[in-house]
Amino acid sequence: MSKYESIFHDILGKIDSHELNAGDSLPSERELMGMYDASRDTIRKALNLLIQNGYIQKSKGRKSIVLDTKRFKMPFSNIESFKEVAKALEETTVVTEMVYLDCITPDERVKNALNIKGNTKVWMLQRVRRLSGEAVILDTDFLNADIVKGLTKEIVENSLYEYLEDVCGLNISYADKIITCQSITGLDEKLMDLNSYEMVVNIESYTYLDDNQIFQYTISRHRPDKFRFEDRARRMHSV
């Protein structure tokens, strides 16, 4: 781990353990230089991580302030596995059930989404997510089979992302998401416990690797009462 990352984790630990509380000021950057025996640039990199993860707020001329991070757990706000999200919802039981897995020849829509030109095959998999027994999420994934090898039921039902990152050694870089509302389909009705709901929240994700290759296209359909998206948007520079 780099020096600035370990400083980041150290300060984060002080926030989590309430050695630093919401509203408190951090030591100044020059004080932190002495405390961690680091250059100002290294301290500033650590503070930038704290900012990016929503833990502190800076403003010119003032000391940095610790923010209140309790309002949100932000489970869906970044790229992460369903298991991590599930951990945050401790009161509910979470089960993932695979309903389909095959290596298929993609249709035009999927070829287009995954930017496939030739005869590359694609893993298609469908999973139902049950919260406290109710089937409330239906995920359909398409993965480029030139990049991802040897998917099995066990991998898919446990943690796909662990397999992709730790076993396949893929470096996931970023994901584009589009959230809309859509009318339910016959498949939704068949696989989900929709009760009387007539719409679902539809989340399309396009996931990219380090080298800018797209490797995964996902359609995630959520029953509206179980959908929740949280986000902290920092002010960006104008474009």
Place this chain on the structure above:
Amino acid sequence: MSKYESIFHDILGKIDSHELNAGDSLPSERELMGMYDASRDTIRKALNLLIQNGYIQKSKGRKSIVLDTKRFKMPFSNIESFKEVAKALEETTVVTEMVYLDCITPDERVKNALNIKGNTKVWMLQRVRRLSGEAVILDTDFLNADIVKGLTKEIVENSLYEYLEDVCGLNISYADKIITCQSITGLDEKLMDLNSYEMVVNIESYTYLDDNQIFQYTISRHRPDKFRFEDRARRMHSV
């Protein structure tokens, strides 16, 4: 404008004008140092802005790559005024109609949301957004009246954020958002053209200033067929 910002804008211009296209490599950081007569740190700050805004992708050992930015316009992904969003939807006419404006004594819910302890008053305002004539969005805003002074119908119907930033000199820092789906209320039915829709997408926003004061609480209700949220989530360091 700082040096790194002007370098950012210069490179951005080359992407927009297709002097640099999606998939192209940028010059190396050391080459850019010469081109812009800048230090490596300054170049790297400019490149970080390009990354944060989704224009390029870096990876170690390789040159940086220009990304495809056409997939998204990301109108709702950051804090910005409705006018900016509207500009992106050129094909539709957009009208904002104020339906309520008053300086009120807040109830417990609003006091809690705005972190108000004493007798501070609050601006409450409601606006209906019409796309091509249809009332599809209903916004209800609460603004701390100790911070925001002198709201009028004209300000509200034009650009509230321009007034807050340029006239009041407020520095908006970040906003927390929670997106859920909810059943419609009588007020929704009265003020919006809901057709037969029975649910709306509900976006609660808490907007903070530079000094970590919360100054605005907003509830924005969208007819589901007109709702769309786009996001590019970069891989963050683990926490």
Place this chain on the structure above:
DNA sequence: AAGTGGTCTAGACCACAAA
């Protein structure tokens, strides 16, 4: 006036990717 974060510089070494 003193202290803070923001910007900028110049130089060094490392790990990784590609030729």
Place this chain on the structure above:
DNA sequence: TTGTGGTCTAGACCACTTC
């Protein structure tokens, strides 16, 4: 082997906030 981005250092000046 060469070039790339990633990390780290030390020092300087500025604009802003607070006292």
